Amino acid sequence: MCCSRQLRTLPLALSLLLLAAAPPDPRFGVVESPEAPDWAARLGVAWTRVRFAWHEIQPNGPEDWNPPWPVERLEAERRAGREIVALVLGTPEWARADPQIPGVPRGLYVEESRPENLWAAFLRRLATTYPFIHTWIIWNEPDIWDPTYPGYTWGGTEADFVRLLRVAYRTLKGLNRENRVLLGAFTYWWDAVYGRRPYFERFLEALARDPEAPRSDRYFDGLCVNLYFNPDSLHDLIRWHHERMRAYGFDKPIWLTETNAAPSEDPAWPVPHPMFRVTLEEQAAFIGQAMAMALAAGADRLAVYKLVDNPTDHFANPEPFGLVREDGSPRPAFQAYQVAIRTLAGFTEARLVRRDRVAVVEVRKPDGRIWIAWSRSPQPQSIILQRQGTLRGAIDGMGRPVPWTAVAQGYRVTLPGARCGQRLGTACMIGGMPVYMVESALRPLREPE
Structure with a gap:
């Protein structure tokens, strides 16, 4: 179902399981x-x-x-x-x-x-x-x-x-x-x-x-x-x-x-x-x-x-x-x-992938990886994150389910805009609520092309 346009969210029960102690x-x-x-x-x-x-x-x-x-x-x-x-x-x-x-x-x-x-x-x-x-x-x-x-x-x-x-x-x-x-x-x-x-x-x-x-x-x-x-x-x-x-x-x-x-x-x-x-x-x-x-x-x-x-x-x-x-x-x-x-x-390693209107950090684990992304502007930002395994779930920084859409390249998700009470340069000092996209690996992780 790689090209489905259906909007999805992670059921609350699964989001709690994802965060099991x-x-x-x-x-x-x-x-x-x-x-x-x-x-x-x-x-x-x-x-x-x-x-x-x-x-x-x-x-x-x-x-x-x-x-x-x-x-x-x-x-x-x-x-x-x-x-x-x-x-x-x-x-x-x-x-x-x-x-x-x-x-x-x-x-x-x-x-x-x-x-x-x-x-x-x-x-x-x-x-x-x-x-x-x-x-x-x-x-x-x-x-x-x-x-x-x-x-x-x-x-x-x-x-x-x-x-x-x-x-x-x-x-x-x-x-x-x-x-x-x-x-x-x-x-x-x-x-x-x-x-x-x-x-x-x-x-x-x-x-x-x-x-x-x-x-x-x-x-x-x-x-x-x-x-x-x-x-x-x-x-x-x-x-x-x-x-x-x-x-x-x-x-x-x-x-x-x-x-x-x-x-x-x-x-x-x-x-x-x-x-x-x-x-x-x-x-x-x-x-x-x-x-x-x-x-x-x-x-x-x-x-x-x-x-x-x-x-x-x-x-x-x-x-x-x-x-x-x-x-x-x-x-x-x-x-x-x-x-x-x-x-x-x-986690085993992490790297900053992108920092412009949005920030994206990739965190790798032995069994998969996590995308952490947030908007650096007052406007919501729609982004596509590359798929490399099976998505276990998408949650925000408070653990709440986040809707996402499957596309050919991976996952489309909308990041909420920042309140932006303080600007530093062109970006908000503190961005919007981050989103965690958590994957289980189907194959060895590799660098995004």
Whole structure:
């Protein structure tokens, strides 16, 4: 029936079967699942990032020890099947080399086995308190340079940051060679918007001046990025980071440790003066687009910031980032992420096929493939996607059945237009609700002609 013009939809029962829960894919995560473990289980994430702020754990001196997460609580996450990834940042004032410069610890340039190296001593105690944590992210967004901004935590030089990473790498690997050390996430935009050279480029220059770095695998096993609001920039900047590393003769895995498009128009948390106007539906549409673009760019792991809103978020951000509200009700983005996780679980590779009035990403799996497509304009777009197997179903980013038509070339489907509350160039910043076309393979997959 390759040439039938009959309009088809996937029955609701089949769409639910298509999204049947599978073992969690280790590549999909969320920030701070211990705050709401039941919601994390429903979401189906396999890893979570938790924050350890040195200045909160030891605020007054080395005798303090107030870790934010009880060991039992994090062990419960492990038993539930979620890997714990630790983010470590923030130097208490008493431990700073210079009280006026945040971040740089006293004794940083002393050999890490000596007690005068306060950073190494703190990491050693933290890692032995949580011996089941084997992935450590060193710092977060050191490229934030404005002292008046709440997220400003690093005032040292790029050489100081290389040293911070070096001490962390040697200390954590010395405790357990299986420990994985990740370079803390960069935002990119804190430099780009103000015409500054990107911090990551400056970091790589400083790293290249350390003669011991190549012998120690350059002191990190992978790096992190935090990118928000614009699916196109997720794709382009993940590739940019890979390109910058390759220019220095190496490459490392990249984790997207934070992404989201926080809504400004949720009645439960209105935002009078947002950076971008984003509806709840746009936030949900962003989730599928962001996952597709990040995978197409080669991201190894992905996480949404964050799982659930809490009262302290009102002081940190003007917008609400939780997939779940403070009152325990999920935003549409929760369901969108659940659909993306279940649809994409088990993927082997992804590539960006098209980016003009529409975006199309092809995701391959051992038993087939998935087309993910969305309109990048306010107008609906009719497109044809090539057939290579048997169509299991067509659903939108919320898991709802989508009508399609069989044609000689494959499948014709209409992509809904974007609300387009914010434009970037000629395209909408966030496109319309994405469509997933899920195929089972009848023959080995090949590149489209």
